[in-house]
Amino acid sequence: MKRIVILGSTGSIGRQALEVIKLYPERFAVVALAAAKNGSLLLEQCIEFNVKYAFLADKDSFKQYYDDFKNYGINLTNGSKELVNMVLLPDVDGILTAIPGTICLLPTIEALKAGKVIYLANKETMVAAGEIITPLMRLGENLLPVDSEHSALFQALKGEIISQVEKLIITASGGPFREYTVEQLQNVSISQALNHPRWKMGSKITIDSATLMNKGLEIIEAHYLFQIPYEKIEPVIHPQSIVHSLVEYCDGSVIAQLGLPDMRLPIQYALTYPERLKNTFPRLSLAEIGTLTFEKPDYERFMALKLAIQAGKAGNIYPTVLNAANEVAVEAFLTGKIKFLEIAQIVEKVLNCFSPVKIDLETILEADRRAREITKQFIGGGHRW
Ligand SMILES: NC(=O)C1=CN([C@@H]2O[C@H](COP(=O)(O)OP(=O)(O)OC[C@H]3O[C@@H](n4cnc5c(N)ncnc54)[C@H](OP(=O)(O)O)[C@@H]3O)[C@@H](O)[C@H]2O)C=CC1
Numbered sequence: 242m243k244r245i246v247i248l249g250s251t252g253s254i255g256r257q258a259l260e261v262i263k264l265y266p267e268r269f270a271v272v273a274l275a276a277a278k279n280g281s282l283l284l285e286q287c288i289e290f291n292v293k294y295a296f297l298a299d300k301d302s303f304k305q306y307y308d309d310f311k312n313y314g315i316n317l318t319n320g321s322k323e324l325v326n327m328v329l330l331p332d333v334d335g336i337l338t339a340i341p342g343t344i345c346l347l348p349t350i351e352a353l354k355a356g357k358v359i360y361l362a363n364k365e366t367m368v369a370a371g372e373i374i375t376p377l378m379r380l381g382e383n384l385l386p387v388d389s390e391h392s393a394l395f396q397a398l399k400g401e402i403i404s405q406v407e408k409l410i411i412t413a414s415g416g417p418f419r420e421y422t423v424e425q426l427q428n429v430s431i432s433q434a435l436n437h438p439r440w441k442m443g444s445k446i447t448i449d450s451a452t453l454m455n456k457g458l459e460i461i462e463a464h465y466l467f468q469i470p471y472e473k474i475e476p477v478i479h480p481q482s483i484v485h486s487l488v489e490y491c492d493g494s495v496i497a498q499l500g501l502p503d504m505r506l507p508i509q510y511a512l513t514y515p516e517r518l519k520n521t522f523p524r525l526s527l528a529e530i531g532t533l534t535f536e537k538p539d540y541e542r543f544m545a546l547k548l549a550i551q552a553g554k555a556g557n558i559y560p561t562v563l564n565a566a567n568e569v570a571v572e573a574f575l576t577g578k579i580k581f582l583e584i585a586q587i588v589e590k591v592l593n594c595f596s597p598v599k600i601d602l603e604t605i606l607e608a609d610r611r612a613r614e615i616t617k618q619f620i621g622g623g624h625r626w
Pocket residue numbers: 248249250251252253254255275276277278279280297298338339340341342344362363364365387388389440441442443444445446504
């Protein structure tokens with residue numbers, strides 16, 4: 242029996258993870274669940290899965306729902322220290338990190354130090370603090386990738402010799418604006434950007450997919466997870482989102498993982514690894530799909546991808562700064578404060594404000610904090626829509 246905590250249980254990944262867990266009640270127990278505001282769904286989930294520890298980040302929601310949880314004998318907490326305490330509960334084996342942004346950073350580090358397993362959906366943590374997490378990580382033992390591309394790469398690398406890898410090829414759908422010109426990109430609306438052609442996901446990652454920053458973050462995530470140099474990691478646009486990523490070996494063989502765009506598959510694979518369990522999810526029929534296409538990404542139209550690769554190669558605090566600036570800029574776009582193309586433009590400006598430092602957890606947290614502050618200043622000085 243694996244005893245699981247889900248950070249972000251009311252979101253896209255969190256809800257799909259509970260769907261998977263529900264299929265195998267003899268294998269999983271849910272110990273604790275965390276969300277931001279959605280107390281009513283969180284309470285429903287706690288009741289259904291007999292969960293005794295819950296967390297709501299939003300102070301007002303916490304106050305609003307505290308008595309409801311108490312009436313069911315559920316200990317509802319609030320405050321960032323409590324999120325760390327939750328993952329460190331003695332009867333917890335593994336934690337699914339599914340909160341967007343760097344909220345999961347300290348819980349992830351503390352959980353790994355305490356000998357727990359991390360099921361990593363939250364790529365921002367790896368991007369911001371890869372330098373701190375990789376020394377604590379044993380891939381396939383205490384850390385399992387959930388992100389669909391990284392799950393695919395993990396599967397395509399299984400049993401192989403890492404020094405014989407020539408290239409990791411990471412697929413990208415291209416997002417809703419794959420065929421847009423720069424002129425068209427200037428005035429895209431929030432709802433257009435939230436209309437992902439293949440995946441139904443939370444708003445932050447959906448905007449990242451539209452700018453292609455998501456692929457940039459995933460390249461950095463792959464670099465840290467698989468310890469492969471950036472020169473050997475290549476994005477390719479694949480609008481159908483059927484081939485989830487590929488590994489090319491030194492003999493020219495290319496091994497890929499395919500499946501329908503359904504996050505329950507990589508979630509299940511991570512949670513049950515190394516086993517594969519039968520399920521009734523819809524199956525891929527290549528004949529029905531008919532055509533799979535691939536194209537090169539355009540780094541000029543999608544500047545965020547270029548910036549992320551540059552920040553990854555620069556290393557040091559640059560991935561941390563890239564991620565923090567992007568988080569703030571995406572939020573500003575989602576609240577109508579900046580235009581779509583300004584997301585990458587602002588991230589570039591913020592990156593230019595930083596110089597390398599000696600890396601440790603403190604300097605990473607400080608870079609994250611300062612990058613957010615500087616980004617807000619750039620946004621404050623910009624136009625309002
Ligand atoms: N969705 C997907 O298919 C994929 C997602 N990922 C990654 O997984 C992560 C989650 O994405 P996704 O599920 O789409 O996000 P969603 O926006 O759908 O869900 C976010 C979840 O996090 C909760 N949350 C937000 N802030 C806090 C906080 N401060 N403390 C506690 N809980 C909080 C939300 O609670 P509430 O509902 O109350 O707001 C919600 O449960 C991201 O890092 C993303 O990049 C990776 C691959 C695919």
